[in-house]
Amino acid sequence: MPSLISSYCLRPIVAAATALSPIASIRADEAARVSHLTPQSIAAVTVRLANAAKSPVMQQYPVEVLAAATKDFLGVPLGAIDRVTAMVEPPVGVSPQYAIVLESSRPISFDNFRAELTEHTTPGELLGRPMLESSEGMKPSFCLLDDQTLAVGPRLFLKRLVRGVKAGQSELQELMTTEDALQNDLHAAVTLGPLRPVMEMGITAAKQEIDPEALPFLEGILLIDRIVLAVDLDSERGSSLTANAVSSAAADEIERLIADGYARLREKLLEDSDFNEKVRNHPEATMRAWGDYWLRIMDQYALSLGEMRQGETTFVLAKVGPGSYQSQATILAIAGVMTSLLLPAVQAAREAARRNASTNNVKQILLAMLNHESTFSRLPAQAICDSDGKPLLSWRVAILPFIEQSALYEKFHLDEPWDSPHNIKLLAEMPADYLDPSSGMAAEDGKTHYLAVSGEGTAFAGKPEGVRLAEFSDGLSRSVIVVQVNDAHAVEWTKPVDYDTAANADNPTAGIGELHPGVFVTGFADGHVVPTPVSITPEEFAAGASIAGGETTEWP
Known part of the structure; x- marks a missing residue:
């Protein structure tokens, strides 16, 4: 069989069957x-x-x-x-x-x-x-x-x-304790209702990044109420994978999306240059026959789509009647493929929700900085310094009272460095607002993903006093003051270390990394927050980091 067809069909089925069949065959x-x-x-x-x-x-x-x-x-x-x-x-x-x-x-x-x-x-x-x-x-x-x-x-x-x-206190408990569920060798259920608000938030954020043609299919997840997988290996009842829509109208929309999805899939396949060159237009008749076979199977499966819906809201995505163990195991391969198709959409929504949470963290940090300015007529300095101007503690410590962490602020010895025997113990008490939700680290690790943009001409130029808002002659809405970095570039939250514009002048994202796919979260002096593409140029970053340079280059 041509490698193209293998990559489209056999690989995910074999992988799913291999991974799931041992579990299901119990x-x-x-x-x-x-x-x-x-x-x-x-x-x-x-x-x-x-x-x-x-x-x-x-x-x-x-x-x-x-x-x-x-x-x-x-x-x-x-x-x-x-x-x-x-x-x-x-x-x-x-x-x-x-x-x-x-x-x-x-x-x-x-x-x-x-x-x-x-x-x-x-x-x-x-x-x-x-x-x-x-x-x-x-x-x-x-x-x-x-x-x-x-x-x-x-x-x-x-x-x-x-x-x-x-x-019996929830829909899931009821689905997992029915008579059939108690008899099945494997029984699984997912209820999407409790996740709907999070999914809606994630999909809203994802709209800016995904192909508009794919958006209706991503939003289609919101039409599903529950999914149930039932596997009986005793050959008495058979096995099934079913999904229920939230309403009859939602079921109608799911039917339309399924039909439209397969039509688009067939169209994309016919437009695929590799498929046309290596299969349909291959000089050997045997290879061309594989292309005819693939299209015929797709058309046959499309005809069966109308039979999936049974009743007002139920869709039988796969069903195997009583029979051999091998037949029963087949449905788990199908379930694996369905999961592999659904998982990217769920992961995209989850990542979008996490990025939204990270955006909110940066907004809280910016709000704290602006409240600091309202109180002291200046933004916080990059560091709390001693009488000789030596940096001791980060600005992240200075704004603690403005993020409802006054009790933690009072624990610090402000005349000692961040790694003094006393202050070093407070690393593990880092506020959750300083941790990006997409990180593999925990707040107790004491490292933050939110760094001030520092260096000559920036809002945090290492001076013992913070800057005044009047000094932002380029405009508050054009001046970047906080960036989110990945785990590799995270720093101890109390340490007076931030993003160094000079060290990263030739490659701005070298000191940032990519914690969120394709973007990093960026905070501006007026309090607004945007996702910035990692493809940003050095010129664009330098213009945004400057607060009074008069640059005309726009932030991407």
Whole structure:
């Protein structure tokens, strides 16, 4: 088969089938029971693992490796793991909210865990239950809900699980505890309602960046209420992947989008130069036949689209009737492909939401600077200095009272440098407003992504006193004073170090990096914030960084 067709079709299907089939091909003698699902969760998947090694389909995969891993890392045989349930709640700030609950037929002991699995934790208790608490913000904690049930996730999430959850309090709980759900070997559900406000915000921000032709399809996510994947490997009920629209009218719009999407996909394929040159117009008849085959299959699938809708709001995206294990496993490959198609849109919306949060952080910083100016008739100096003019602490410390952090401000010894024995301890108390939400770091790491633009001719030229607004002869709305950098260029938030225009004169983004795809967040002296393309030229950056240079070059 031509490599082009492979890249369009077989690669994602094979990848999805390989990744998902071992998980899906798991059986158990008893019905799955979901007893640890929080009412705040928006997505969940439960898989029964008992007798997994005996499944005929599992013999096609390296089950020996999985068995060795569970024994090696957890001290629990694979055959003793009855059930694994994973759940996700809406994110809070920069921290993901999730938990994985593993239920075993044998006792679980932290003593049997592999050392590198828990090296970031310290032993303790959580409401009387044994716990290994993470000392690193983004890594999970471990808690034994009982002697045979292990929960993994952030501490606050685990605390809710230890307290216990009540069934039937949310749409997701109902979807995960129906009679069919209890009988399925794998059952997963996602409810999009709680995420709709975040998705709307993300889509609004994404409008500025995506192809206008793709926007209706991205907005189509808002038309979906829930998605359910049901897999029964006992060949009694079959398996299905379904989606429900929020209303009948929304379902009508989804039908239109699906039909339009396939029409555009076919059109794009026919316009693709590689497809035409290497397949349809190939000198060999066999190669041309592959092109005819691909178009015929697309047309046949397009005809089946009208059969997806069943009822007012339900779409059956894939369905496999009772049959062999191989037939049942097919639906997971389809689910994998559907996920791979949906994931980029979800990730784009999530990134847009995070960039919006970063934009808000910069706005709060600018507002604090302007409030400082209203109080002292000057913007904060780049550093709090000693009597000899030596920089001690960053301007980020000076504006703490203006971001509702007066108590933290009072803890500093303002006559000592940032790394004095006393002040260095305050790094871990960095306000969350100084951390970009797209970062892999935590606030406790003490590094900020928001730097002042410093250097000769800028608002932060290293003088012991801050500048007055009257000095911005180029105009407040044309003068850049704060930029957002990536993790590699983040600095200790109390350290009097910022973005150096002289050091980065030839390549402005060399000292910024790319934390958000294609852009970095930029704050101006009048308080407005914009995303700036990383393709900005040295001339454009120099003009924006200058506050009184008289340049006419516009910021991009």
